[in-house]
Amino acid sequence: MNSGNSKVNLMSQDEMYDPSLSASRLLNGDRIYHYDLYDPPFYILSRYEDISYALREPDIFIEGHGNGPNFIDSSNGVLSDGEHHTLIRRIVQPNFLMGSIARLEERLEEIAEELLDDVMEEDTWDIHDNLSFPLPVIIICEILGIPTDDIHKFKRWADATVEQMCSEDPQQFEKELSHMRDYLLDLILKKRKHNEDSTLLSRIAHSKINSNYLSDDEAVNLTVQIFVAGNETTTSLISNLVWRLMTIDNLWEDFVNDKIDINNAINESLRYDPPLLGLFKTTSKEVNIEGNIIPKNSKVMMHYGAANRDPVIFKNPNTFDLTRDGSKVISFSVGVHICLGRELARLETRVTLNALKKRFPNLKLINEGERVGPFLFWGRKKLPVSHK
DSSP states (O other), X not given: OBOTTSSOOTTSHHHHHOTHHHHHHHHTSOSEEEEOSSSSOEEEEOSHHHHHHHHTOTTTEESTTOSSSSOOOOXXXXXXXXXXXXXXXXXXXXXXXXXXXXXXXXXXXXXXXXXXXXXXXXXXXXXXXXXXXXXXXXXXXXHHTOOOTTHHHHHHHHHHHHHHHHOSOGGGGHHHHHHXXXXXXXXXHHHHTSOOOSSHHHHHHHOEETTEEOOHHHHHHHHHHHHHHTTHHHHHHHHHHHHHHHHSTTHHHHHHTTOSXXXXXXXXXXXXXXSBOEEEEEESSOEEXXXXXXXXXXXXEEEHHHHTTOTTTSSSTTSOOTTXXXXXXXXXXOGGGOOTTHHHHHHHHHHHHHHHHHHOTTXXXXXXXXXXXXXXXXXXXXXXEEOO
C-alpha cells in the first residue's frame, strides 16, 4: 500500500490546478492509497468498482463522523446512518421529487433572465458572481422559505461550511458558522409557533420523530445541509460547463447552433469536472478489498474524480466527449445516500445554459478565472466573460 509521501499530493499546486493529475496517479497506483499528508491521515479509493461497492454498503462505510477528512459528530440530519437517516430523508424528499422539481422550471427561467438583464450593459462580468452563484442560492432559499434579502451573507456561510469541512483547523470557521446557526434557529423557532406552511423550513420545524420535534441542533444541521448541498455544487456545475464549452475546440459555437444536447453536456461535465471531487466515509469495521486492508474507524475518501476517469468503465476517459453514455457517472453518489438535489442541479444547469446561449451567443471568455478553495471541491470562483 502506497505511502502519502510518494506521488499523490491533493493540496499541491499542480493537483489543485488540475485534479485529473490526482486521478491519474491514484488509478496508476495501489488499489487502496494511504494518504498521510493530512492530519489525520486517511485512505483513498479510486477505482470505480471499489467506490460503487463502498457506497452500497452504508453499514460498513458510515456517515456519522462527517463527509470530510476530520472526525466530527455529524450523526444527525442527512449525514446520519441506518433508520434515522431514512426518517430524516423522508422529511425533505418531497421537495426533490421529479414532480416538485419540474414545477420550478418557470421560476428558474425568470431568475436566469433577471440575472442576465442585470449584466446586459456590462462590458465584462463574471459567470460565477453574476449567474452561477446567485441562481441556485435564490431558488434553494425560496424552497426553504428563507428570505433572499442578502444572498451574499448566505453564500459566505455556505463557503465557510465547505472550507471547515476540508480544513485541518476547523475551529477557525466556528465564529462565522455560529452566526448562521443562530440565524436559522431563530427562523425555525418562529416557524414552529405557527401552523405548518408550504415551505421546507416549516416542514423541518414541525417534523417529529417518535412524537418529538427534531432537536434544535438537528433541525439547524438539516437546514444547513440542504442549503449548502442546494447551491455549492450546482454553482460549480454551471461554471465548469460554461468554462469547458468556451475552451475546448468550437463547443460553445456548436452549442449556440443547437449541435449539442444539453443533457449529454451536463452528464459529461459531471464526469469530467465533478464539482465534488470526493466525499469521506468512516469504516465501522475492518475492510478487506482483495487483500488490501482498511482498519476499523478509518476515514476513507471516495474519489469521484478518479472513478469517473477509470478506463475500465470509461473509454478515453481524459477526453471531454459529449457523445458519451453518462449513465455510469458517479458524481452524485449511489445507494441510500444518493444526492437528493441531483435533478434540481440538472434542471438549474439546463435552464441557465439555455438562457445564456439565447441571450449572449457571442459570449467570450476573458481568462480561465480562479479555482474554488477547498481541495474536495472543483469549480471556478471567478470566470470573467464578455458578450460584446
